[in-house]
Amino acid sequence: MDNPNPILGLKDETWLNALIEEVKARRTALGIVEKPEPPLFVRKFRNRLEERKAKQLQLSRTFLALFEPMNSNGFRAVCPTIENCTVEAPTREEAKTALIGEIKQRLRARLQAGETLPTERGSAEMVEVALGE
Amino acid sequence: MPSRVPLQVLSGHCPIDELPDELDLSELADEMERLWIKSIERLDEGIVVEYAATIVKRADGFLKLINAVSGNSTNVLPDWATTEPDAFIGTFHTHPRTDDLLPMPFSDTDFVSAIQLRERLSLLYSDEIVFALVRTLSTSDDVDLFEIRGEFLSFFGTRAELQPDAVWEANKSLAVRYGFGLYMGTTNELFREV
Numbered sequence: 001m002d003n004p005n006p007i008l009g010l011k012d013e014t015w016l017n018a019l020i021e022e023v024k025a026r027r028t029a030l031g032i033v034e035k036p037e038p039p040l041f042v043r044k045f046r047n048r049l050e051e052r053k054a055k056q057l058q059l060s061r062t063f064l065a066l067f068e069p070m071n072s073n074g075f076r077a078v079c080p081t082i083e084n085c086t087v088e089a090p091t092r093e094e095a096k097t098a099l100i101g102e103i104k105q106r107l108r109a110r111l112q113a114g115e116t117l118p119t120e121r122g123s124a125e126m127v128e129v130a131l132g133e
Numbered sequence: 134m135p136s137r138v139p140l141q142v143l144s145g146h147c148p149i150d151e152l153p154d155e156l157d158l159s160e161l162a163d164e165m166e167r168l169w170i171k172s173i174e175r176l177d178e179g180i181v182v183e184y185a186a187t188i189v190k191r192a193d194g195f196l197k198l199i200n201a202v203s204g205n206s207t208n209v210l211p212d213w214a215t216t217e218p219d220a221f222i223g224t225f226h227t228h229p230r231t232d233d234l235l236p237m238p239f240s241d242t243d244f245v246s247a248i249q250l251r252e253r254l255s256l257l258y259s260d261e262i263v264f265a266l267v268r269t270l271s272t273s274d275d276v277d278l279f280e281i282r283g284e285f286l287s288f289f290g291t292r293a294e295l296q297p298d299a300v301w302e303a304n305k306s307l308a309v310r311y312g313f314g315l316y317m318g319t320t321n322e323l324f325r326e327v
Contacts (some may be wrong), residue, residue, distance in 0.1 A: 009148045035234065037237060038236070038303065039236065039296075039297035040298050041297070041301040041317070042235075042262060043296075045262075045317055045318060045324065049318075
């Protein structure tokens with residue numbers, strides 16, 4: 001004999017489906033049009049883009065860079081974290097670009113040699129030293 | 134600074150196995166997006182307009198869209214007249230749809246015109262996705278419209294409507310068959326698929 005008061009099973013989702021349909025019908029009546037899910041090839045592309053961004057983030061490092069004007073004109077840029085990492089260029093911007101290139105080259109070489117990459121997590125600060133005291 | 138698209142790609146003679154894995158079309162981004170917005174600006178009224186333009190390489194080495202024209206999917210035809218020193222590279226067009234605004238890849242006739250017009254680069258913008266066909270050393274010089282249509286339609290089975298995923302599979306198959314490089318992505322990050 002059937003139970004006159006059946007207990008709603010956890011896997012019985014008829015109520016949920018009915019609710020979803022009702023919400024859909026109400027939204028349609030209100031003129032709310034839902035954009036369908038993007039095609040599979042677009043979802044795959046977006047996942048690929050996300051993965052690449054995550055990888056790029058993982059591969060980025062921050063380093064302290066010091067710049068000083070040279071007497072003979074131009075700028076010298078130094079990365080103190082990496083041994084003997086110094087470049088010279090006519091302008092500060094060019095020195096910065098050259099330094100980034102130098103750091104990248106040095107890090108890639110270390111990565112290929114199986115070494116762990118150094119990183120700079122701290123921040124630079126100017127401190128005043130009063131010599132008269 | 135010259136175009137971000139490698140010269141070898143724009144030559145139309147790149148060996149297919151030397152095509153780059155990625156393309157950066159950011160120099161055309163503003164223009165492509167502007168024409169896409171114009172394509173769908175009357176979507177609320179159920180009206181979409183397909184836009185087309187000609188891609189040229191200017192004397193300064195940059196790519197540019199010129200001669201923008203509008204119409205519907207059956208009558209929009211790019212005006213590919215160029216004047217020196219601009220050099221013809223290919224065409225651009227949009228694929229707007231009134232029903233769902235899903236990205237829709239190249240049609241069979243897009244492949245035909247890319248082959249027949251000797252386009253080195255054929256671009257399509259549809260719902261924020263950019264599709265690109267790149268001519269290579271292996272690209273066919275001519276094509277039979279009925280043959281290409283038959284192959285294109287074979288991907289849709291009995292379904293009457295054009296499904297974007299099926300169109301994409303057809304695009305990949307046609308790109309291999311006719312020797313094109315096929316890319317998909319956003320304006321500045323297109324990945325090579327074929």
